[in-house]
Amino acid sequence: MELMYASTRDANEKVTASQAILKGLANDGGLYVPTEIPSLDVSMEELSKMTYQETAYEVLKLFLTDYTEEELKNCINAAYDSKFDTEEIAPLVDADGAYYLELFHGPTIAFKDMALSILPHLLITAARKNNVKNDIVILTATSGDTGKAALAGFADVKGTKIIVFYPKNGVSPVQEKQMVTQKGDNTFVVGIHGNFDQAQTGVKKMFSDTELAKEMDAAGYQFSSANSINIGRLVPQIAYYVYAYAKLYANGVIAKDEKINIVVPTGNFGNILAAFYAKNMGIPVAKLICASNENKVLYDFFSTGTYDKNREFMLTSSPSMDILISSNLERLIYRIAGEDAAKNAALMKELNTTGKYEITSEMKEKLADFYGNYASEKETADTIRDLYEKTGYVIDTHTAVAASVYHKYKKDTNDAETKTVIASTASPFKFSRSVMDAIDPKYDSLSEFELVDELSKIGNVKIPQAIEEIRSAEVRHKTVCEVEEMPKVVKQFLGM
Numbered sequence: 001m002e003l004m005y006a007s008t009r010d011a012n013e014k015v016t017a018s019q020a021i022l023k024g025l026a027n028d029g030g031l032y033v034p035t036e037i038p039s040l041d042v043s044m045e046e047l048s049k050m051t052y053q054e055t056a057y058e059v060l061k062l063f064l065t066d067y068t069e070e071e072l073k074n075c076i077n078a079a080y081d082s083k084f085d086t087e088e089i090a091p092l093v094d095a096d097g098a099y100y101l102e103l104f105h106g107p108t109i110a111f112k113d114m115a116l117s118i119l120p121h122l123l124i125t126a127a128r129k130n131n132v133k134n135d136i137v138i139l140t141a142t143s144g145d146t147g148k149a150a151l152a153g154f155a156d157v158k159g160t161k162i163i164v165f166y167p168k169n170g171v172s173p174v175q176e177k178q179m180v181t182q183k184g185d186n187t188f189v190v191g192i193h194g195n196f197d198q199a200q201t202g203v204k205k206m207f208s209d210t211e212l213a214k215e216m217d218a219a220g221y222q223f224s225s226a227n228s229i230n231i232g233r234l235v236p237q238i239a240y241y242v243y244a245y246a247k248l249y250a251n252g253v254i255a256k257d258e259k260i261n262i263v264v265p266t267g268n269f270g271n272i273l274a275a276f277y278a279k280n281m282g283i284p285v286a287k288l289i290c291a292s293n294e295n296k297v298l299y300d301f302f303s304t305g306t307y308d309k310n311r312e313f314m315l316t317s318s319p320s321m322d323i324l325i326s327s328n329l330e331r332l333i334y335r336i337a338g339e340d341a342a343k344n345a346a347l348m349k350e351l352n353t354t355g356k357y358e359i360t361s362e363m364k365e366k367l368a369d370f371y372g373n374y375a376s377e378k379e380t381a382d383t384i385r386d387l388y389e390k391t392g393y394v395i396d397t398h399t400a401v402a403a404s405v406y407h408k409y410k411k412d413t414n415d416a417e418t419k420t421v422i423a424s425t426a427s428p429f430k431f432s433r434s435v436m437d438a439i440d441p442k443y444d445s446l447s448e449f450e451l452v453d454e455l456s457k458i459g460n461v462k463i464p465q466a467i468e469e470i471r472s473a474e475v476r477h478k479t480v481c482e483v484e485e486m487p488k489v490v491k492q493f494l495g496m
């Protein structure tokens, strides 16, 4: 049977998986959700013997039912190949009483690669299936990580072009260097004189510009989106939770059907939602632990039932979690509202107009799967240092937020028994300065690349290819424009 996708804001809008991937967002502004969450149909015995690619297939085949077996396997094999620096793709590291699921072994050394390495393939397959003749043009505004992961994923993928806008003075030096050195004739990176919000607004304007869409169509192009609300990013993320559980079972860490906790450093709520879906597919999970940094909207939401984004935006050392509107939370709200699109739409409208909403006590009861907490900047740094001093293992700032919240969870609940997986979302090399500062302030005077060398020494880990590359890589993208010029720049790149 075909699994369909419905909009969280309109029960009547139903599309196939490939259509949902092509469109990204529903017409009414809602997110696509599967009309039911399928159960895994292979045993843990079988899963425990599978490679990452095989596990991914078992998950994807249940969600993306209008793709053929051959199509899915081609997408999976093109995504999870030697671009990853380990055959395990997502290895587990046992350190200080928890299992760190390292999701950063892909080309841009952050967990976004887990989904953005397969999305381009899912997208062009979807275009073919739905008789789309145009080339797909991916437009992205980025504050750092997503842009590079999307560029790496789409580079040289036939039938696609990708254009990334970033705030010229609003990303870290490593992030900028990673983007402007991107190879691939179908890639285009543009710095704008403006902030991330302006880049984002400029991109959204182009998406809804019908005149532009007509011109594009005449030239053989159409826009699509690679951002995290696309179901094509969410579904591949479920796979690594299934994989992690199966590996713990295979290694004898857990018994059959033993429950585990999963801790996820959270921003847009995509990664932890994937863990929630894994649980609903049948993976035995006790608690889903949602870890926030000082932008603790989600912690407040889980404790009070009120989501309130009216607060100061904090810049932290875990920038990929600096977010006040966690878009993917809408998918959970829809679910705890009993899949009532009207109820969800009303709450989202309130969020849009007043910046907040409150869920009913009945809905709140359905959040029992989750535990929320947050870590301050100091707690995050202390966690990096303590873990390093105790074990020699170095984690990045985002992962440290999760580890710190896990310690709080243990204190709060006395649950020190349940085996726990912590999603490790970025390589420490991506945030060397904050990581090394946390370990010892004496590193403060070192340059960006000196820090990298030092980190490699003290952590006893090889410098990732992604970092080595940008040391000497040639800058290939030098375009800088004003916000108003964004459409003009797009047309120029497309030769229109």
Ligand SMILES: *Cc1c(COP(=O)(O)O)cnc(C)c1O
Pocket (backbone or CB within 6 Å): 110, 111, 112, 145, 228, 265, 266, 267, 268, 269, 270, 271, 272, 320, 321, 398, 425, 426
């Ligand atoms: C994007 C990101 C997160 C947050 O993930 P969400 O799915 O948005 O909750 C956490 N850590 C890193 C390193 C990221 O890049």
